[in-house]
Amino acid sequence: MGLKIGIFDSGLGGLTVLRELLNVSQGVEYYYLGDTARVPYGIRSKRTVIKYSLQCAQFLNKFEIDLLIVACNTASAHALETIKKNYPHLRVEGVILPAALEVANLKPSRVGIIGTPSTIGSGIYKKLIGRFLPNSKILQKATPLLVPLVEEGLNETPLAQEVLKHYLLEWENQIDLLVLGCTHYPLLEENIKRLFPRWEIVNSARPLAKALKPFLENKVNKPNKINLFFTDQSAFLESFLTHIGIRGEIERIEILRWEE
Amino acid sequence: MGLKIGIFDSGLGGLTVLRELLNVSQGVEYYYLGDTARVPYGIRSKRTVIKYSLQCAQFLNKFEIDLLIVACNTASAHALETIKKNYPHLRVEGVILPAALEVANLKPSRVGIIGTPSTIGSGIYKKLIGRFLPNSKILQKATPLLVPLVEEGLNETPLAQEVLKHYLLEWENQIDLLVLGCTHYPLLEENIKRLFPRWEIVNSARPLAKALKPFLENKVNKPNKINLFFTDQSAFLESFLTHIGIRGEIERIEILRWEE
Numbered sequence: 001m002g003l004k005i006g007i008f009d010s011g012l013g014g015l016t017v018l019r020e021l022l023n024v025s026q027g028v029e030y031y032y033l034g035d036t037a038r039v040p041y042g043i044r045s046k047r048t049v050i051k052y053s054l055q056c057a058q059f060l061n062k063f064e065i066d067l068l069i070v071a072c073n074t075a076s077a078h079a080l081e082t083i084k085k086n087y088p089h090l091r092v093e094g095v096i097l098p099a100a101l102e103v104a105n106l107k108p109s110r111v112g113i114i115g116t117p118s119t120i121g122s123g124i125y126k127k128l129i130g131r132f133l134p135n136s137k138i139l140q141k142a143t144p145l146l147v148p149l150v151e152e153g154l155n156e157t158p159l160a161q162e163v164l165k166h167y168l169l170e171w172e173n174q175i176d177l178l179v180l181g182c183t184h185y186p187l188l189e190e191n192i193k194r195l196f197p198r199w200e201i202v203n204s205a206r207p208l209a210k211a212l213k214p215f216l217e218n219k220v221n222k223p224n225k226i227n228l229f230f231t232d233q234s235a236f237l238e239s240f241l242t243h244i245g246i247r248g249e250i251e252r253i254e255i256l257r258w259e260e
Numbered sequence: 261m262g263l264k265i266g267i268f269d270s271g272l273g274g275l276t277v278l279r280e281l282l283n284v285s286q287g288v289e290y291y292y293l294g295d296t297a298r299v300p301y302g303i304r305s306k307r308t309v310i311k312y313s314l315q316c317a318q319f320l321n322k323f324e325i326d327l328l329i330v331a332c333n334t335a336s337a338h339a340l341e342t343i344k345k346n347y348p349h350l351r352v353e354g355v356i357l358p359a360a361l362e363v364a365n366l367k368p369s370r371v372g373i374i375g376t377p378s379t380i381g382s383g384i385y386k387k388l389i390g391r392f393l394p395n396s397k398i399l400q401k402a403t404p405l406l407v408p409l410v411e412e413g414l415n416e417t418p419l420a421q422e423v424l425k426h427y428l429l430e431w432e433n434q435i436d437l438l439v440l441g442c443t444h445y446p447l448l449e450e451n452i453k454r455l456f457p458r459w460e461i462v463n464s465a466r467p468l469a470k471a472l473k474p475f476l477e478n479k480v481n482k483p484n485k486i487n488l489f490f491t492d493q494s495a496f497l498e499s500f501l502t503h504i505g506i507r508g509e510i511e512r513i514e515i516l517r518w519e520e
Binding site for chain 1: 423
């Protein structure tokens with residue numbers, strides 16, 4: 001039997017995490033759930049994020065998965081411990097700790113963190129990185145326009161440059177490394193690099209894939225299989241899949257009808 | 261017994277409708293429900309918008325209201341008829357028809373409509389206005405960044421100007437009247453007027469209040485009472501209330517715990 005991995009996100013952003021995992025795995029069955037009927041999580045309270053995250057975990061757990069990945073930074077910030085407590089026999093991984101460890105390895109003296117209002121409000125990135133790098137200066141900022149910017153496919157437009165400058169220009173000479181603390185933001189990475197070529201950039205998808213590589217390696221030499229579930233139809237799904245370059249076999253795309 | 265009016269919206273935007281109603285009413289008890297746990301509706305499918313709207317109507321109907329106002333353009337576009345069918349003895353009003361009638365009265369020869377992807381996708385504004393003004397040119401456009409822009413309190417910043425120019429500059433000499441087809445957009449009205457002083461602007465809140473004036477007038481000479489319910493805590497509520505200038509007595513603000 002091959003490995004089965006469940007992944008959930010508030011919407012489409014977590015597909016950037018799936019893409020990184022596909023790059024380092026073979027013969028894995030992926031079950032991805034995007035809660036597009038209630039996206040974005042990043043503007044909601046901790047209580048609501050926990051409630052929604054538990055519903056996502058419950059759905060994915062039915063597929064007898066070996067590993068559950070919380071591919072949403074906001075859900076990782078608020079709900080990871082509650083999910084682990086509810087599923088004590090399931091391995092559960094979030095995106096925040098691997099990203100914070102990656103930052104610690106790079107030892108920057110000045111770090112900037114961007115994310116949704118809810119992730120930044122939790123302070124978890126700042127606390128973790130501060131623990132690993134107690135002598136570094138750490139700045140953080142909520143950047144709520146970036147998710148709709150990516151969702152609207154505006155990431156390559158001049159407007160994206162304007163929005164990024166609005167949020168980040170004041171950090172130009174204040175930081176050496178930027179943490180992209182939201183799974184939507186990798187789609188803006190090239191844009192940020194052009195604007196601020198001096199900065200190192202850590203996105204939260206790659207470090208997780210790197211950390212899981214030993215677990216994913218040496219599996220059966222077969223293509224990955226991908227099952228995609230969403231709680232609502234999304235006008236952006238097709239272009240999003242193409243844009244981020246999801247590879248491997250998509251077995252099915254299903255729109256769920258929850259609570260009916 | 262005074263009049264009881266229920267109002268619902270996907271989030272905070274519908275408070276601009278409440279404000280217009282407060283301006284023309286006395287002694288009315290208002291019950292406002294903002295579905296902040298699932299905002300925004302404007303990116304969701306028709307089916308999901310109908311489902312959420314029926315849950316909102318059901319909640320407000322418990323207060324024995326005399327009138328239900330669907331203060332969200334997206335819900336008005338997709339769910340109004342279904343709500344009416346489910347509550348045949350309740351007067352139910354949406355925001356789209358009054359706005360379209362207001363446009364018809366002004367007889368512009370070139371009209372532009374902006375709204376959420378879901379409202380614009382429904383084509384309802386274009387269809388209605390086209391029926392009233394068959395010889396007018398009608399353009400429409402989804403402007404999904406405007407809701408998060410307002411929600412983040414960025415409506416008075418230079419970035420707001422950039423975003424508005426991104427969407428609207430190509431219409432500068434193509435339209436004479438702009439319809440703000442989303443209850444968040446009145447907070448950008450002054451900004452739009454500065455950028456495009458030649459345009460007439462119809463927002464969807466004022467025409468509804470005007471249409472309901474005869475129904476609201478001659479009521480008891482007492483202050484209005486306001487009950488506010490939300491499905492999630494919102495970091496923006498206080499500043500939003502101050503910013504739009506909600507007047508009258510706020511009896512209570514309650515965060516609901518649905519589906520638990």
